[in-house]
Amino acid sequence: MARFDLEKTSLRELNAWLHGQPDAHVAVLNPAGRHNIAVGVDAETDIDIEGHVGYYCAGMNKNARITVHGSAGPGVAENMMSGEVRISGNASQYAGASGHGGLLVIGGDASGRCGISMKGIDIVVAGNAGHMSAFMAQKGHLVICGDAGDYLGDSLYEAVIYVRGAMGLLGTDCIEKKMSPAHKETLAALLKAANLTHPVEEFRRFGSARTLYHFDIDNADTY
Amino acid sequence: MSNPENLRASATFPLHVINEIHRAADQGIYEIRGFGAKRRVPSFDDLLFLGASISRYPLEGYRERCATNVTLGNRHAKKPIELAIPITIAGMSFGALGANAKESLGRAATAMGTSTTTGDGGMTEEERQSSKTLVYQVLPSRYGLNPDDLRRADALEVVIGQGAKPGGGGMLLGQKITERVAGMRDLPAGIDQRSACRHPDWTGPDDLEIKIQELREITDWQIPIYVKVGATRVGYDVALAVKAGADVIVLDGMQGGTAATQDVFIEHVGIPTLPAVRMAVDALQDLNMHRKVQLIVSGGIRTGADAAKALALGADAVSIGSAAMVALGCNRDVYADDYAAMQTRAGYCHHCHTGRCPVGVATQDPDLEARLRPEQGATWVRNYLTTMVLEMQTIARACGKSHVLNLEPEDLTALTLEAAAMARIPLAGTAWIPGINGQ
Secondary structure: OEEEEOOOOOHHHHHHHHOOOOOOEEEEEOOOOOOOOOOOOEOOOEEEEEOOEOOOOOOOOEOOEEEEOOOEOOOOOOOOOOOEEEEOOOEOOOOOOOOOOOEEEEOOOEOOOOOOOOEEEEEEEOOOEOOOOOOOOOEEEEEEOOOEOOOEOOOOOOOEEEEOOOEOOEOOOEEEEOOOHHHHHHHHHHHHHOOOOOOHHHOEEEEEOOOOOOOOHHHHHHO | OOOHHHOOOOOOOOHHHHHHHHHHHHHOOOOEEEEOOOOOOOOHHHEEEOOOOOOOOOOOOOOOOOEOOEEEOOOOOOOOEEEOOOEEEOEOOEOOEOHHHHHHHHHHHHHHOOEEEOEOOEOOHHHHHHOOEEEEEEOOOOOOOOHHHHHOOOEEEEEOOOOOOOOOOEEEOHHHOOHHHHHHHOOOOOOOEEEOOOOOOOOOHHHHHHHHHHHHHHOOOOOOEEEEEEOOOHHHHHHHHHHOOOOEEEEEOOOOOEEEEEHHHHHHOOOOHHHHHHHHHHHHHHOOOEOOEEEEEEOOOOOHHHHHHHHHOOOOEEEEOHHHHHHHOOOOOOOHHHHHHOOOOOOOOOOHHHOOOOOOOOOOOHHHHOOOOHHHHHHHHHHHHHHHHHHHHHHHHHOOOOEHHHOOHHHEEEOOHHHHHHHOOOEOOOOOOOOOOOO
16 A cells, blocks of 8 residues: 655645556545545545645546545636545535536535536535535536535535435525435435435435526526 | 608607617616627727837838747746637636537647637636637636546636626526526526526635645646636726735726626626726736736737737736637627617627527527637638737837737827826827826
8 A cells, every 4th residue: 555645745646646557546645635635536546645635636536536534725626527536525616517427425524616617527515515406407417415505505406415404595596396215316326425324215306496497587587 | 841851869868778768678687698788988999009109219011020928827837828819718608609619719829839718618628629728717607617627727816706797697588498508507408597696705915825725626727717707896806816816817997898798797897998908007016027927918809919019018918708709700790680670780789698609609509600610700800810910910010019018008099088098198289197197
């Protein structure tokens, strides 16, 4: 297992090494809230980051399994394509923003705009998620095991949202929808992947009413 | 009955204003259209060059060398962009434009030794294959954005805004959203696709600095990172982009085009390219970063004279979008029935948003797109770029310059008070620069 101590090794050296042919298991020590740790990785490798990270950790990840043993700053796993990113603590704004694929698991709470513009990523938040989460979300799933902040799913496209806790105000064009057996199956798989054991019956499903898919002057007062 | 020759139009309510009020009264919604601003604004037309005479001597036309090459992005990148000419092709999306148009632009740019640029919706294979030097835009929508394309780009362009609509996003109407366009954007086919006005994961200049660092880390500091802004508060925006680490600033004035936006936005938001260039150069000089961070100017560049004037004011290169589309056949006087079906005609068409482009440029309709063959389109754009370069060289030689980048403000004079004040160039026949001196 390779070990990088960011008190002794530069971020540039770490990322450059990760962009080569990294070992199967990598430990990153003393992240100390640094930004852009393990961005753009494209390798089947396990990366353990031992502490808190700043902006954009695991940004644009492909294939790697990255675990942050701490909390993450804004934009963690932004535009992720595949692989897994797990945060043991909380995540700041825009977690998983515009992610195209892969799984993001947030062990604590997620701040506002979690899953904004998501394009296929699956996000599981063990705690609460802040306001405007899944804003303009296009594809993928957002699972919120705690409470959802106001304006959830505003201007939603085809992403699917599951919420277990209390609901704030729903965003424009976001509505509650029926849970079918297929949805329960999908949700159960996501919870299992996140190592969570909540019964799927405790969740409600939300999706797009699709009334904003074509610009309509009669909707003008909802914009 | 009075003589019709004596009818007097209202200056406050000219015919186009009356027609627009009638249209608004009928439809209850603003007009959405393509192309760019149609109003007259102070522009490069209001500047003239002072050719050489006794105090300066010219270079021999067709004989003495006048170089045109330019290097972009040598502030941080290991592989800066080397262009043979200082005219690049601006970002235009696959979706707004058809694949044949994008391929035509790529082929022409490659033949001329310059770059072309992706747009909203991501990078197409045709575009990458046909473009030797391709700038990859990182846009607020993030449609189609992926790290593989980041790494096979020759430069990145973080788009903050666009001259036609600074502060606004975009809307690609459903009629242009084919299965292929929809697939690249991860959205259902046929629906209106909103392009966000803000990036999803950063909000201010301090965040932008970290975002740029992320892009550099992902691309291993190999390629330049441009920042594109629509011209509004240019001095602040340029300074903040430099502070955030940009290698190149792309400044798009209000005459810049768009595929689809509200007419009121196109005509009433942003400032013209002419004052914007001066403001940007001032900001770069204040920071001692002029020529260290390069400036690309776009928005209403149509001729070699426009390009030469932008360079003389301090730009390092210009970029063309609408003009390149016109070279591809936009508004060409053919297919009259198809223009008429949209209640317009050649020379007046701004119907990019409909997807019914008669000349096959701004469309996803296979039958219409087939009207533009990439070989023909590339030839047209190459010829047009060649003409622009010859025009630039003609002017530069007349001003005694052996490189077009040696053109300088002292080579210019202003035709109007507005242009003199905005570009800070003396009014013709005087030494007067309004706001600077009282002569």
